[in-house]
Amino acid sequence: xxxxxxxxxxxxxxxxxxxxxxxxxxxxxxxxxxxxxxxxxxxxxxxxxxxxxxxxxxxxxxxxxxxxxxxxxxxxxxxxxxxxxxxxxxxxxxxxxxxxxxxxxxxxxxxxxxxxxxxxxxxxxxx
Ligand SMILES: [Cu+2]
Numbered sequence: 001x002x003x004x005x006x007x008x009x010x011x012x013x014x015x016x017x018x019x020x021x022x023x024x025x026x027x028x029x030x031x032x033x034x035x036x037x038x039x040x041x042x043x044x045x046x047x048x049x050x051x052x053x054x055x056x057x058x059x060x061x062x063x064x065x066x067x068x069x070x071x072x073x074x075x076x077x078x079x080x081x082x083x084x085x086x087x088x089x090x091x092x093x094x095x096x097x098x099x100x101x102x103x104x105x106x107x108x109x110x111x112x113x114x115x116x117x118x119x120x121x122x123x124x125x126x127x
Contacts, residue, residue: 028061028103033122035094040072042119050120058126063103068094074114076100081118 034052036044044050056064066076073095078088088110091100104110104126114120 028063029059031056031058031062031064033064033066035066035068035070035074035120037070039070039074039114039120040117042117045119045121050114050117051122054122056122056124058104058124060104060107060126062126063101064124066091066094066100066102068096068098068100071096073116074120075116076102076112077115078110078112080111080121081113085115 033054033056036049036052038044039050048054051066058064068074073093075093076089076091077085078090079085089102089112091102093116094100104124107126110124110126112122112124
């Protein structure tokens with residue numbers, strides 16, 4: 001997760017035709033979503049803390065990294081407990097202490113849940 005250590009590359013071609021420094025960065029962003037300890041028993045759904053944050057607003061090309069900080073395995077599966085998986089993405093079992101990443105190439109609203117613990121739900125909105 002060393003993705004915030006990149007230097008600006010505006011020192012490479014010093015005095016040529018560089019863009020102004022105040023142009024907003026447009027590169028893809030990485031978002032971290034944490035699964036806290038204890039989410040394998042119900043309760044986190046009461047204050048929407050099964051995935052933190054449970055809602056991400058991303059841009060096309062962005063990547064979401066789901067970090068399992070729990071001691072149990074979880075899945076990150078597109079869809080909803082009510083309607084089932086949509087198979088846009090499915091992590092399979094994400095073991096304790098590991099990460100599942102997905103890059104969103106199309107805009108849309110992507111609800112997701114944990115197949116093992118269906119009270120665990122979240123949403124990624126890609127614009
Ligand atoms: Cu789970």
